[in-house]
Amino acid sequence: MNAPVSTPISAPALTKNQSLVFDVLDRSDAPMSAYTILDRLRDHGFRAPLQVYRALDKLLEFGMVHRLESLNAFVACAHPESECCGKGHGHGHGTVAFAICESCGHVSEFHDHEVDHRLSDWAKTKNFKPAKTTIEIRGLCGACAA
Amino acid sequence: MNAPVSTPISAPALTKNQSLVFDVLDRSDAPMSAYTILDRLRDHGFRAPLQVYRALDKLLEFGMVHRLESLNAFVACAHPESECCGKGHGHGHGTVAFAICESCGHVSEFHDHEVDHRLSDWAKTKNFKPAKTTIEIRGLCGACAA
DNA sequence: ATCAATTGCGTTATGCTATAACGTGTGTCA
DNA sequence: TGACACACGTTATAGCATAACGCAATTGAT
Numbered sequence: 001m002n003a004p005v006s007t008p009i010s011a012p013a014l015t016k017n018q019s020l021v022f023d024v025l026d027r028s029d030a031p032m033s034a035y036t037i038l039d040r041l042r043d044h045g046f047r048a049p050l051q052v053y054r055a056l057d058k059l060l061e062f063g064m065v066h067r068l069e070s071l072n073a074f075v076a077c078a079h080p081e082s083e084c085c086g087k088g089h090g091h092g093h094g095t096v097a098f099a100i101c102e103s104c105g106h107v108s109e110f111h112d113h114e115v116d117h118r119l120s121d122w123a124k125t126k127n128f129k130p131a132k133t134t135i136e137i138r139g140l141c142g143a144c145a146a
Numbered sequence: 147m148n149a150p151v152s153t154p155i156s157a158p159a160l161t162k163n164q165s166l167v168f169d170v171l172d173r174s175d176a177p178m179s180a181y182t183i184l185d186r187l188r189d190h191g192f193r194a195p196l197q198v199y200r201a202l203d204k205l206l207e208f209g210m211v212h213r214l215e216s217l218n219a220f221v222a223c224a225h226p227e228s229e230c231c232g233k234g235h236g237h238g239h240g241t242v243a244f245a246i247c248e249s250c251g252h253v254s255e256f257h258d259h260e261v262d263h264r265l266s267d268w269a270k271t272k273n274f275k276p277a278k279t280t281i282e283i284r285g286l287c288g289a290c291a292a
Numbered sequence: 293a294t295c296a297a298t299t300g301c302g303t304t305a306t307g308c309t310a311t312a313a314c315g316t317g318t319g320t321c322a
Numbered sequence: 323t324g325a326c327a328c329a330c331g332t333t334a335t336a337g338c339a340t341a342a343c344g345c346a347a348t349t350g351a352t
Contacts, residue, residue, distance in 0.1 A: 015329065035308070048332065053310065058329095069215040070280050072309060072338095097265070099274050108272065115264045119243070119283060122256060127288030128245050134216050134282045137265060142273030161300065181337065194303065199339065204300095218309090218338060 012062050020044055021055040022076065025065060030105035031073035068098060068107070070136045078109035095119070095133040101141035108141070158208050166190055167201040168210060168222065176251035177219035214244060214253070216282045224255035241265070241279040247287035254287070 014022065024040050025032060032040075034052045046052065056074055059065035066075050075098075095116050099108040115135070123130050139145075160168065170186050171178060178186075180198045192198065202220055205211035212221050221244075241262050245254040261281070269276050285291075 017330075033309075045331095049310070050312095051331075054329075069282070097268075099269065099272065099276075101274075102277065108274070110268060112264050112268065115261050118258050118261045118264075119281075122243075122258065123245065123283065123285070126245065126254065127291065128247075128254070128283070128285055129291045130245075130283045130285040131248065132284050134280060134284075135265075136215070136280045137269065137274070137276045138278050138280075139269070139274055139276040145273065145275045163301075179338070191302095195339070196341095197302075200300075 014058075015055075017046075017051055018055045018058055020046075021052060022059055022064060025059075025074060026076040028076075031068050031071055031075045031100075031107055033071075033073045037074070066096065066098070066109070068100065068136060069134050070138060071100065075107055075109075078107075095135060097135035097137070099137045099139070099141070101144055102138055103140055103144035106141055106143075160204075161201075163192075163197055164201045164204055166192075167198060168205055171205075171211060171220060172222040174222075177214050177217055177221045177246075177253055179217075179219045183220070212242065212244070212255070214246065214282060215280050216284060217246065221253055221255075224253075241281060243281035243283070245283045245285070245287070247290055248284055249286055249290035252287055 020041055021037055024037050034049060034056060037056075038046055038049055038052045041052070056065060056067075060067060064077050066077055067073075068075060077096075094111050094113065097110055097112065097115065099110070101107070119133060120130065122128075166187055167183055170183050180195060180202060183202075184192055184195055184198045187198070202211060202213075206213060210223050212223055213219075214221060223242075240257050240259065243256050243258065243261065245256070247253070265279060266276065268274075
């Protein structure tokens with residue numbers, strides 16, 4: 001009884017743990033650490049960090065969740081659900097960037113082809129093969145800077 | 147006897163601990179975690195993580211060291227020593243990007259004005275005030291990909 | 293000179309983030 | 323039906339980072 005169960009909307013059918021973790025992230029308006037997620041899910045039977053990390057690994061693989069490296073935290077992908085970050089198949093077609101407000105915690109996800117292009121140009125000339133690119137801007141959002 | 151001592155070449159005179167930490171990083175050809183630095187410096191009297199973290203905080207502030215967020219590790223700034231990343235005064239004039247080889251650990255530091263420009267344009271239109279920007283490309287360097 | 297403020301330092305303890313290693317149950321399919 | 327893959331649960335441990343205390347030295351204003 002541990003196999004993936006079809007879910008109403010999401011792309012690859014998620015297992016119970018995966019849905020629980022995703023829902024918590026999706027409902028949050030700020031990034032969450034694995035341990036915070038764990039605490040939110042104690043009532044649903046979660047007892048250990050690995051339960052969270054294993055679900056997160058899959059969700060990251062599916063492109064449904066992003067990891068914010070500068071925060072050691074996770075957010076649900078902001079793109080509605082179409083052509084996000086290279087869902088099922090492989091490499092994806094673009095790198096996502098994040099603007100993280102250090103005051104309210106809000107995160108904006110965006111994409112810029114030109115930035116992508118410049119970075120992969122650099123890689124080409126250096127013969128570097130990119131696997132994953134991280135772009136994170138920390139600062140103050142419009143509301144908090146005012 | 148804990149005050150900064152003039153050092154041969156570096157910019158703001160470093161204290162003993164700061165020089166020790168910087169030298170270890172500068173001699174390394176791969177990023178090092180704070181705890182690895184600590185181990186390298188046991189023979190020089192280092193006993194606790196805080197001794198390393200406090201030195202790193204200052205070196206980061208001076209712009210002599212960078213933190214790699216996706217690795218939880220640190221590298222000496224690659225720019226020779228002139229007009230690096232906004233040394234003493236303040237904001238610096240540019241964001242530095244890193245290409246990190248996941249095979250050999252080598253890190254290339256570079257800078258791209260156009261990328262900078264695109265990102266700060268985005269920030270302007272969103273009224274976001276950037277404080278610090280992280281750009282890290284993980285993959286395989288030319289030598290390792292061959 | 294001297295006192296207050298600042299900064300660096302050392303130590304102990306603690307907290308947060310992440311993974312290793314083990315075993316169980318279940319669905320797939322040759 | 324037996325090998326395999328995968329999700330899961332649990333315990334233990336590894337790795338990264340900071341809080342809170344107190345002392346020593348330097349600076350600089352009075």
